[in-house]
Amino acid sequence: MTExxxxxxxxxxxxxRTAKVAKTLSDAGVNIRALTIAEAGDFGVIRMVLDxxxxxxKVLKENAFTVSMTDVLAVEMKDSPGGLYEIVNTLGxxxxxxxxxxxxxxxxAERAMxxxxxxxxxxxxKVLGEKNVKIATKEEIQAI
Amino acid sequence: xxxxWDPHIERMPLEDLHALQEDRLKSVVRYVYDHSAFYRRKFMxxxxxxxxxxxxxxxxxxxFTRKVDLRDNYPTGMFSAPKSQVVRYxxxxxxxxxxxxxxxxxxDIETWSESLARALTSxxxxxxxxxxxxxxxxxxxxxxxxHYGAERIGAAVLPVGTGNxxxxxxxxxxxxxxxxxxxxxxxxxxxxxAEKMGxxxxxxxxxxxxxxxxxxxxxxxxxxxxxxxxxxAYDIYGTSEISGPLFTECHVKKGIHVWAxxxxxxxxxxxxxxxxxxxxxxxxxxxxxxxxxxxxxxxxIGDLSIMNSEPCECGRTHPRIMRILGRTDDMLIIRxxxxxxxxxxxxxxxxxxxxxxxxxxxxxxxxxxxxTVRVELTQAGFSDKIGDLMxxxxxxxxxxxxxxxxxxxxxxxxxGTIPRSMGKAKRVTxxxxx
Numbered sequence: 303m304t305e306x307x308x309x310x311x312x313x314x315x316x317x318x319r320t321a322k323v324a325k326t327l328s329d330a331g332v333n334i335r336a337l338t339i340a341e342a343g344d345f346g347v348i349r350m351v352l353d354x355x356x357x358x359x360k361v362l363k364e365n366a367f368t369v370s371m372t373d374v375l376a377v378e379m380k381d382s383p384g385g386l387y388e389i390v391n392t393l394g395x396x397x398x399x400x401x402x403x404x405x406x407x408x409x410x411a412e413r414a415m416x417x418x419x420x421x422x423x424x425x426x427x428k429v430l431g432e433k434n435v436k437i438a439t440k441e442e443i444q445a446i
Numbered sequence: 447x448x449x450x451w452d453p454h455i456e457r458m459p460l461e462d463l464h465a466l467q468e469d470r471l472k473s474v475v476r477y478v479y480d481h482s483a484f485y486r487r488k489f490m491x492x493x494x495x496x497x498x499x500x501x502x503x504x505x506x507x508x509x510f511t512r513k514v515d516l517r518d519n520y521p522t523g524m525f526s527a528p529k530s531q532v533v534r535y536x537x538x539x540x541x542x543x544x545x546x547x548x549x550x551x552x553x554d555i556e557t558w559s560e561s562l563a564r565a566l567t568s569x570x571x572x573x574x575x576x577x578x579x580x581x582x583x584x585x586x587x588x589x590x591x592x593h594y595g596a597e598r599i600g601a602a603v604l605p606v607g608t609g610n611x612x613x614x615x616x617x618x619x620x621x622x623x624x625x626x627x628x629x630x631x632x633x634x635x636x637x638x639x640a641e642k643m644g645x646x647x648x649x650x651x652x653x654x655x656x657x658x659x660x661x662x663x664x665x666x667x668x669x670x671x672x673x674x675x676x677x678x679a680y681d682i683y684g685t686s687e688i689s690g691p692l693f694t695e696c697h698v699k700k701g702i703h704v705w706a707x708x709x710x711x712x713x714x715x716x717x718x719x720x721x722x723x724x725x726x727x728x729x730x731x732x733x734x735x736x737x738x739x740x741x742x743x744x745x746x747i748g749d750l751s752i753m754n755s756e757p758c759e760c761g762r763t764h765p766r767i768m769r770i771l772g773r774t775d776d777m778l779i780i781r782x783x784x785x786x787x788x789x790x791x792x793x794x795x796x797x798x799x800x801x802x803x804x805x806x807x808x809x810x811x812x813x814x815x816x817x818t819v820r821v822e823l824t825q826a827g828f829s830d831k832i833g834d835l836m837x838x839x840x841x842x843x844x845x846x847x848x849x850x851x852x853x854x855x856x857x858x859x860x861x862g863t864i865p866r867s868m869g870k871a872k873r874v875t876x877x878x879x880x
Contacts, residue, residue, distance in 0.1 A: 344857050344858070
């Protein structure tokens with residue numbers, strides 16, 4: 303199973319930095335599926351799911367960004383009360399820690415997509431699978 | 447390993463060396479008294495005459511000179527030789543005030559070149575080497591100084607000067623440069639550019655030695671440079687007032703050899719002006735023993751160092767000074783505590799997540815001095831978890847506090863954002879209005 307590669311960037315908190323990231327990806331024809339910015343005062347970390355992470359990583363690196371690739375899980379979440387609870391509770395009961403998470407809703411799907419970075423990705427996949435939670439593949443993310 | 451340029455002088459027994467120094471001290475004191483109105487007045491004010499200087503210890507009877515004397519007597523008021531004998535001038539940049547002018551007779555240029563010929567030989571260079579001089583040419587002494595020194599040992603000189611870094615790297619490959627002389631901060635920049643060009647200094651060039659100076663740099667930076675490039679990085683020392691770059695470490699790398707037949711050094715407690723013992727930190731005071739256009743008597747350069755007068759394991763008997771801690775001019779006083787930028791550098795270069803380039807900003811918020819240290823995060827140091835980055839910031843602050851004794855704010859910045867320098871790096875921006 304190939305994991306979904308999230309692209310993370312170290313950016314200083316000053317005007318125009320996020321625009322530069324967006325422009326770099328746009329010029330390369332790379333599409334952003336989901337994005338979140340975590341800020342910590344004078345700097346922040348941008349995390350993104352891209353349709354073509356390898357290409358995105360390459361162009362960002364060429365443009366001198368500090369960039370890394372991280373394996374994350376993309377799980378489908380019922381778009382109804384309790385949808386998130388089911389997932390995080392399963393992980394918690396199985397002692398899998400969530401480092402961070404963010405969600406997005408796709409135009410086509412009636413379900414929300416939750417991006418998770420966990421400390422034990424194989425175990426998370428296994429325990430969520432047992433609960434019949436649908437985990438998106440790399441190809442599915444690309445095809446959204 | 448390497449031989450000597452002038453074995454007779456370099457290995458001279460201490461007794462003979464001291465006798466030579468004593469003779470030359472007496473001569474230079476007589477010479478400046480007879481030839482320079484400035485010194486005659488200065489000696490008279492201090493109540494001392496050339497006849498009072500009989501032994502080396504008598505040097506303490508002589509008055510000090512300082513940079514301010516050169517400024518006050520701008521341009522050539524302190525010269526002892528007539529203009530007809532001067533063959534060259536160099537002029538300092540004057541960043542901290544009025545520029546200062548230094549001059550050389552034909553013999554002075556010879557002595558300067560001889561000093562560097564000994565130094566370059568002591569790090570194993572000879573006529574088979576190609577020496578790339580990446581110091582500025584022109585009014586700055588670095589470029590021409592190294593140029594003459596390297597030519598004197600018969601090496602091929604590549605006089606590239608500063609800047610045009612990609613071309614420097616191409617020439618380094620094409621002409622087989624084996625040694626480079628430049629500021630350590632500029633060499634770090636060369637390393638960075640080479641990497642971007644896809645060139646490994648270790649594998650794709652013949653570089654084996656770096657002669658780095660003109661700004662203080664730490665042992666930690668030496669380690670980084672040596673580990674990354676496989677070269678030997680040597681410290682070089684000198685200032686324009688005493689000719690320019692003059693002395694380097696030998697291949698043993700345990701201090702910089704100061705040629706005692708050319709210079710008499712004292713290491714003094716800056717508060718009491720009394721000599722400190724070998725191994726103790728003090729201010730370097732130079733008396734030129736064999737310089738004629740602009741001889742200097744007890745010149746207080748303002749650099750802090752430690753002297754070791756034991757003969758070196760390389761066989762040279764001349765005294766050594768340890769890595770320069772910093773120039774008193776560069777020292778920052780933050781909340782009443784003395785901080786040398788070189789201390790900050792030695793802390794930062796030990797932290798692998800920190801890149802090679804950094805800067806210090808000093809500000810005043812209300813009554814309080816604030817020091818901010820800006821460091822570039824390396825690609826390897828980047829974690830996409832905010833908590834890890836905050837921990838790193840905290841750790842850098844803690845390490846700095848441990849050495850400096852004051853709290854510093856640490857900013858993590860993106861690689862490439864701190865200005866790169868071609869010459870002397872500007873590490874400190876002090877925005878305090880005094």
